[in-house]
Amino acid sequence: MTKNWERLGEEIRASRIALGCTQAELAAGAGVSRASVQNLEQGRSFKRTTPSMRAVTDFLGWPPQRLAQILETAPGVQARSPADEQAAAGGDLPARVSAALVNGSLLDAQVMELGGEAQVIVVVRGKSDASQDEIRTALERWQRAEKRLRNEGEGAPQGGGPRP
Structure with a gap:
């Protein structure tokens, strides 16, 4: 099944903005590079979920299952918030x-x-x-x-x- 990386990027960006963080602040808080945050927010596809993704979503306060839930959502379908x-x-x-x-x-x-x-x-x-x-x-x-x-x-x- 194809992963919805674009949707993940949109959700990460929206959560970051809701927290009032810049990409650099999110990266520092999550312990990842700014380039990692940029790649995620741009919807870059990966072969699998990575520790950096988990660090970013943990920093954003997402429940552990949220990452997989968004990735499994078909394009055009609204994931549960x-x-x-x-x-x-x-x-x-x-x-x-x-x-x-x-x-x-x-x-x-x-x-x-x-x-x-x-x-x-x-x-x-x-x-x-x-x-x-x-x-x-x-x-x-x-x-x-x-x-x-x-x-x-x-x-x-x-x-x-x-x-x-």
């Missing part, structure tokens, strides 16, 4: 939690195993109109809090999101 996925997943959550999941810009998300059959899910959202400095500060605060949680918990986070 992250907001659609959140709404579908949040159907059994209290209203205040569901509302918080869709308000603001997604900065990061982590799933941490608590042992046994339990997990804690952390979603970090910023103000929709936050400046780059405010986003950077919020991500730094989250990184400190995440480090404390990791030290307290027994499991390592699964999935992952942006790293400034």
Whole structure:
């Protein structure tokens, strides 16, 4: 099956712009070259998904399955947006939690195993109109809090999101 690389490029660009990042900032945050970001946004085709793609989509805060979902979408067909996925997943959550999941810009998300059959899910959202400095500060605060949680918990986070 043909992969929809063009669609992936459009989605990455839209997510980057929504975060208020330049290509250089996205590249630095994801730990990839600016040329990698440019190639992805231009819809360049690849033989398979790459670690750079995963790093970029992690930085953008996409759920792990989003990359494959977009690539498997036939040209001309609208892939489900992250907001659609959140709404579908949040159907059994209290209203205040569901509302918080869709308000603001997604900065990061982590799933941490608590042992046994339990997990804690952390979603970090910023103000929709936050400046780059405010986003950077919020991500730094989250990184400190995440480090404390990791030290307290027994499991390592699964999935992952942006790293400034």
